[in-house]
Structures are given as structure tokens and as C-alpha cells.
Amino acid sequence: xxxxxxxxxxxxxxxxxxxxxxxxxxxxxxxxxxxxxxxxxxxxxxxxxxxxxxxxxxxxxxxxxxxxxxxxxxxxxxxxxxxxxxxxxxxxxxxxxxxxxxxxxxxxxxxxxxxxxxxxxxxxxxxxxxxxxxxxxxxxxxxxxxxxxxxxxxxxxxxxxxxxxxxxxxxxxxxxxxxxxxxxxxxxxxxxxxxxxxxxxxxxxxxxxxxxxxx
Amino acid sequence: xxxxxxxxxxxxxxxxxxxxxxxxxxxxxxxxxxxxxxxxxxxxxxxxxxxxxxxxxxxxxxxxxxxxxxxxxxxxxxxxxxxxxxxxxxxxxxxxxxxxxxxxxxxxxxxxxxxxxxxxxxxxxxxxxxxxxxxxxxxxxxxxxxxxxxxxxxxxxxxxxxxxxxxxxxxxxxxxxxxxxxxxxxxxxxxxxxxxxxxxxxxxxxxxxxxxxxxxxxxxxxxxxxxxxxxxxxxxxxxxxxxxxxxxxxxxxxxxxxxxxxxxxxxxxxxxxxxxxxxxxxxxxxxxxxxxxxxxxxxxxxxxxxxxxxxxxxxxxxxxxxxxxxxxxxxxxxxxxxxxxxxxxxxxxxxxxxxxxxxxxxxxxxxxxxxxxxxxxxxxxxxxxxxxxxxxxxxxxxxxxxxxxxxxxxxxxxxxxxxxxxxxxxxx
Numbered sequence: 053x054x055x056x057x058x059x060x061x062x063x064x065x066x067x068x069x070x071x072x073x074x075x076x077x078x079x080x081x082x083x084x085x086x087x088x089x090x091x092x093x094x095x096x097x098x099x100x101x102x103x104x105x106x107x108x109x110x111x112x113x114x115x116x117x118x119x120x121x122x123x124x125x126x127x128x129x130x131x132x133x134x135x136x137x138x139x140x141x142x143x144x145x146x147x148x149x150x151x152x153x154x155x156x157x158x159x160x161x162x163x164x165x166x167x168x169x170x171x172x173x174x175x176x177x178x179x180x181x182x183x184x185x186x187x188x189x190x191x192x193x194x195x196x197x198x199x200x201x202x203x204x205x206x207x208x209x210x211x212x213x214x215x216x217x218x219x220x221x222x223x224x225x226x227x228x229x230x231x232x233x234x235x236x237x238x239x240x241x242x243x244x245x246x247x248x249x250x251x252x253x254x255x256x257x258x259x260x261x262x263x264x265x266x267x
Numbered sequence: 268x269x270x271x272x273x274x275x276x277x278x279x280x281x282x283x284x285x286x287x288x289x290x291x292x293x294x295x296x297x298x299x300x301x302x303x304x305x306x307x308x309x310x311x312x313x314x315x316x317x318x319x320x321x322x323x324x325x326x327x328x329x330x331x332x333x334x335x336x337x338x339x340x341x342x343x344x345x346x347x348x349x350x351x352x353x354x355x356x357x358x359x360x361x362x363x364x365x366x367x368x369x370x371x372x373x374x375x376x377x378x379x380x381x382x383x384x385x386x387x388x389x390x391x392x393x394x395x396x397x398x399x400x401x402x403x404x405x406x407x408x409x410x411x412x413x414x415x416x417x418x419x420x421x422x423x424x425x426x427x428x429x430x431x432x433x434x435x436x437x438x439x440x441x442x443x444x445x446x447x448x449x450x451x452x453x454x455x456x457x458x459x460x461x462x463x464x465x466x467x468x469x470x471x472x473x474x475x476x477x478x479x480x481x482x483x484x485x486x487x488x489x490x491x492x493x494x495x496x497x498x499x500x501x502x503x504x505x506x507x508x509x510x511x512x513x514x515x516x517x518x519x520x521x522x523x524x525x526x527x528x529x530x531x532x533x534x535x536x537x538x539x540x541x542x543x544x545x546x547x548x549x550x551x552x553x554x555x556x557x558x559x560x561x562x563x564x565x566x567x568x569x570x571x572x573x574x575x576x577x578x579x580x581x582x583x584x585x586x587x588x589x590x591x592x593x594x595x596x597x598x599x600x601x602x603x604x605x606x607x608x609x610x611x612x613x614x615x616x617x618x619x620x621x622x623x624x625x626x627x628x629x630x631x632x633x634x635x636x637x638x639x640x641x642x643x644x645x646x647x648x649x650x651x652x653x654x655x656x657x658x659x660x661x662x663x664x665x666x667x668x669x670x671x672x673x674x675x676x677x678x679x680x681x682x683x684x685x686x687x688x689x690x691x692x693x694x695x
Contacts, residue, residue: 175294186299187365190335190653190673191423213390223423226387226394230365231299233389257293264298266673 186231189223208241228260307339311370325410334676427649431693433471438685477695481515525559569603606652647692656690
């Protein structure tokens with residue numbers, strides 16, 4: 053009786069177990085995949101300092117004066133190697149490349165944060181324009197949700213509106229579409245950097261989900 | 268093999284989940300405005316002539332009276348298109364119209380045929396084109412039908428412009444009072460006399476097919492319930508008991524009436540089977556039980572009772588005779604009517620010594636007072652649950668008033684003469 057029960061349960065347990073493993077693997081996979089994007093900058097920073105220690109002189113040493121012990125070792129080790137000029141130059145080149153790379157990364161980061169700021173401020177502008185024009189039908193209820201895909205051109209003009217997901221209420225869907233048509237032109241987008249526009253605004257997903265209705 | 272299938276399934280799931288997370292920029296819209304929709308109803312003409320009844324004005328008035336539309340008046344229109352191909356959307360954009368109704372009429376062997384279209388102005392899109400047919404004296408019905416279609420498309424709620432209202436008027440002539448049972452379109456047009464009497468007439472209630480009425484008449488010397496066909500005026504007396512015979516209410520499935528009888532000494536709620544002509548008593552309490560009304564599934568009744576010390580509303584399950592109190596706020600809640608959605612209870616509620624019409628949401632318990640008139644009575648809900656009519660007193664005269672169930676729209680229906688009371692909105 054019990055064994056029978058076990059046999060019945062077994063596939064379920066294995067299924068749960070397998071899905072658990074797969075999900076942990078998935079999470080691990082995602083985490084590992086996400087990490088490198090942020091870590092390289094952290095790792096490269098100390099490398100950058102260490103490399104300079106070898107090539108350049110006392111100024112750098114003084115700056116790192118609080119950690120005197122590892123430096124002498126390095127210098128000692130570096131000296132014999134430095135006899136070989138080629139090797140030394142090679143290292144220098146690598147270091148310079150790394151330097152360039154790092155500044156590039158820095159620039160990229162700055163740009164990214166700038167882009168993020170612009171994107172969110174323009175998103176807020178779009179939200180505001182649509183909310184001011186969204187005239188909801190009396191059959192609209194909390195919990196309804198319609199999704200639209202709209203396409204814009206850099207002048208801010210809406211060139212197409214498509215319903216991605218219906219709320220189940222045709223009048224509600226139509227009111228959402230109409231809100232976009234009523235705005236017609238998000239003219240402030242003209243001032244936007246074309247790069248940001250291409251990245252995030254040529255095609256937008258709008259989710260209409262009222263949360264201020266009584267019912 | 269089974270395990271292998273399982274593997275495949277899980278593998279697919281793990282594939283699908285991360286995919287669904289990939290999306291472009293998504294903006295969330297959570298707020299909006301709720302203004303009346305601006306609509307233009309272009310004149311519906313026949314061979315360039317105006318009709319005896321101006322259909323488009325009737326439509327425009329219907330929509331405006333609902334409170335959900337703001338019409339653009341004809342004198343402001345820049346063009347009068349009668350079909351889609353004549354429409355220049357720019358003309359209507361300038362006027363701020365959101366929707367446009369155009370139509371034209373053909374007469375074929377005495378059949379009046381209206382082809383009408385609803386257009387969205389901002390997107391220049393056609394919502395629908397439909398055809399309605401009728402006879403020469405049905406022009407008003409055609410107009411109400413078009414209003415219903417437009418209203419439903421824009422609001423997502425079924426229209427109720429083709430429905431009617433029954434009500435009782437009383438006019439004092441010399442020292443006598445004349446009572447009349449009347450039926451009219453909801454816009455007050457086509458008023459029709461159903462019954463005239465020197466004795467009071469009360470509590471009209473519609474059959475679910477809207478072809479008959481039941482009401483209480485005192486013409487026999489004591490209150491009695493009558494049933495009358497509207498088409499031919501044929502009527503039948505249903506009750507002749509000693510004492511109170513009142514407040515009949517036709518069940519939504521058409522099979523029964525709920526009513527109040529005091530033949531056993533005290534007002535109790537009964538049902539009357541229209542087929543078997545049998546009465547069944549449902550309440551048994553020394554308090555007054557009255558004003559029964561049906562739930563939409565015809566399985567329960569709501570009624571007023573003062574069994575708790577003050578008039579409150581109760582629900583009675585017919586099968587089990589289980590009784591549940593529904594109202595707890597205030598010391599007076601009476602005359603219950605349930606909207607067709609089964610969720611909104613409409614009643615007379617006393618607050619600050621004044622009688623108002625209020626709604627109570629049976630799911631979340633919200634009580635809302637809808638009216639700011641006083642001495643309000645007899646609420647009756649439109650079949651689309653969007654609006655209700657009630658009787659009230661203005662300058663000591665009984666008039667009908669309307670209010671939307673969200674309390675956004677309120678208006679009075681002035682009577683031509685005398686007092687108007689006891690409105691009953693037809694279910695169709």
C-alpha cells in the first residue's frame with residue numbers, strides 16, 4: 053500500500069526536484085551572467101594601480117604608502133624582468149590599452165546614466181500627456197489592463213497604434229487607443245538625442261491600468 | 268519516456284520564462300480623466316429634406332440626457348455629411364468632437380431604413396456601420412435604437428433609450444382626485460394612458476417581457492392586485508383578500524409575483540405562482556414585512572422589515588427560507604430594488620431627517636447617497652444599471668427625477684400637470 057503510494061508520488065517528487073534544480077540553475081545562470089557587467093570595473097581598478105607601480109616612480113609609491121610591504125616585493129621582482137626591454141614595453145602597451153579601455157567604460161557608464169535620466173524624464177512626459185487625454189468609459193474597472201504598441205518618428209508624431217493585449221472591454225481598449233490618437237504628437241521628443249530615441253522611443257509599449265477608479 | 272517528457276517540459280519552461288522578461292520600454296498609464304464624450308450627430312436627412320421627426324435631434328437628446336455625452340450642436344457644425352465618404356475629419360477635429368454619427372434614410376415600400384455609422388474622429392476610424400428598419404410611426408424607435416448602439420459602443424454599457432417608464436399621476440379636479448396609470452418613453456415622449464380611476468392606483472411593476480403591468484388598484488373598495496396587457500388593455504384581478512394586498516413585483520423569470528398580504532392579520536411577504544395561481548407565504552413575523560423585490564436570478568427576495576426595531580432591508584432565500592439582514596447603517600432603509608447586476612442595492616435611506624435615494628454595494632458594503640433632494644421615494648433602476656428614476660417633491664408637487672448610479676448626472680422630469688409618483692422602469 054505504502055510502496056504503491058510512494059510509486060505514485062515519486063514522479064511528482066522527481067518533477068518538483070528537477071524543476072527546483074533547473075530553476076536554481078537558471079537563477080545561477082542569470083546571476084553569473086549579470087555579474088560580469090558590473091564586476092570588470094571593480095577588478096580592473098586595482099590592476100590599474102598595481103601596473104603603474106611597476107613602471108612609474110615614487111609618486112605612485114607615496115600614494116600607496118600605507119601598504120609598503122607588497123611594493124618592495126614587486127619592485128624586486130620587476131627589476132630582473134625589466135632587463136628585458138621588450139617585455140617591459142609589451143607590458144606597458146597592455147597597461148595603456150587597459151587604461152584606455154577603462155576610461156571608455158567610464159564614459160559609457162556616464163552616458164548610460166545620462167540616457168537613463170533622459171529616458172525616464174521623457175517617459176514621464178509621455179505618461180502625463182496620455183493621462184490628460186485618456187477619457188475612460190464608465191464601464192472601466194480597476195484591474196482592467198490593455199496594452200498598446202505605438203510607433204513614433206523623431207518629430208514625436210505617432211505613426212501607428214496597435215492593440216497588443218485587450219482588456220476584454222472594447223470600449224476600454226478604444227479609449228486607450230483614442231488617448232494616444234488625441235495626443236497625436238509628443239512634440240517635446242524633438243529635443244531628444246536621436247540615439248536615445250532610436251534606443252527606446254521609436255517603439256513603445258503602453259500599459260493602461262487604471263488605479264484611481266472607485267470600482 | 269515519461270521522465271523524458273517531463274524534462275522537455277521543464278526545459279521549455281525555463282526557456283520561456285527568461286524570454287518573457289525581455290521587452291522594450293514600457294510605460295504605465297494609471298490615471299485618466301472622466302469627462303463626457305464629445306459627440307456630433309450629423310443631421311440624418313431624406314432626399315435633402317428634414318423628416319417630420321428629426322431623428323438626429325432625438326439621438327442627440329438621448330445621449331446628452333445620459334450625462335455621459337456632450338453633444339456638438341448643429342449650428343456649430345461646419346458640414347453635414349450623410350455618409351462616410353462625405354466626412355472630412357478635420358471639420359470635426361476643429362470642433363473638438365471625439366465621435367461622429369452620420370446616417371441617411373431610405374424609404375422602400377413604406378419601410379424606413381436608416382444606415383448609420385459611428386466614426387472616431389481623432390484616429391479617423393470607422394467604429395461601425397449598421398442598418399435599422401421601421402415603419403413611418405417608428406421613427407422615434409429607430410432614433411432610440413441608434414442611440415442605444417452608439418451608447419453601447421462608446422461606453423461599453425448597454426443602452427436603455429428604447430425602454431419605457433410606467434408611473435401614476437394624480438390630478439385634483441374640484442374636490443375629486445383623478446388617478447392615472449401612464450406609460451411613456453424614458454425621454455417622456457409618447458405618453459400613453461393605461462388606466463384611469465377615481466380611486467388610488469399604486470405600485471406598478473413590469474413583466475420581464477415589458478408587455479404587461481401589475482399594479483394595485485382601490486377601485487373595488489379595497490386594495491387589489493391587477494394584471495393588465497398593454498397591447499389590448501385586457502386585465503385580470505389577481506387578489507381579493509381582506510386587508511392589505513400590495514406591492515406586487517414580477518419575477519425576472521416571469522413565473523411568479525412577490526407581494527404583500529395581510530390576510531392572516533399582519534403584513535407578510537408572499538409569492539403568487541402565475542400558472543398555478545397559488546399563494547405561498549414566505550415570512551412569519553409579528554413585525555411588518557413589505558416591499559418585496561427579486562434578485563436577478565429569481566431565487567431570492569429583498570424586502571423591508573422592522574423586525575430589528577427600525578425599517579431595514581433583508582434578503583430571503585426562497586428555497587431555504589433563510590433570512591439575512593443587508594443594511595446596518597442608519598435607522599431607516601426601505602423600498603429595496605436590486606440593479607440587474609445583482610450587486611447594487613438601491614433604497615430609500617434616511618439621513619439627517621431627510622429621505623434620500625442611496626445605493627449599497629452588496630460586495631464591499633459601500634453606502635452612497637445619490638440624491639440631494641428630500642422626501643425621495645420609489646427608486647427604480649434602468650435595466651442597464653446606469654441610472655435610476657425616483658419620485659420626489661419639488662415645491663410641494665410630486666415630480667420624477669433621475670440620477671446616475673455614480674451620482675454624476677441628476678435631472679428632473681417636470682410633469683405637465685398634477686403629481687407624478689411611483690415610477691417603474693421597464694426591463695426592456
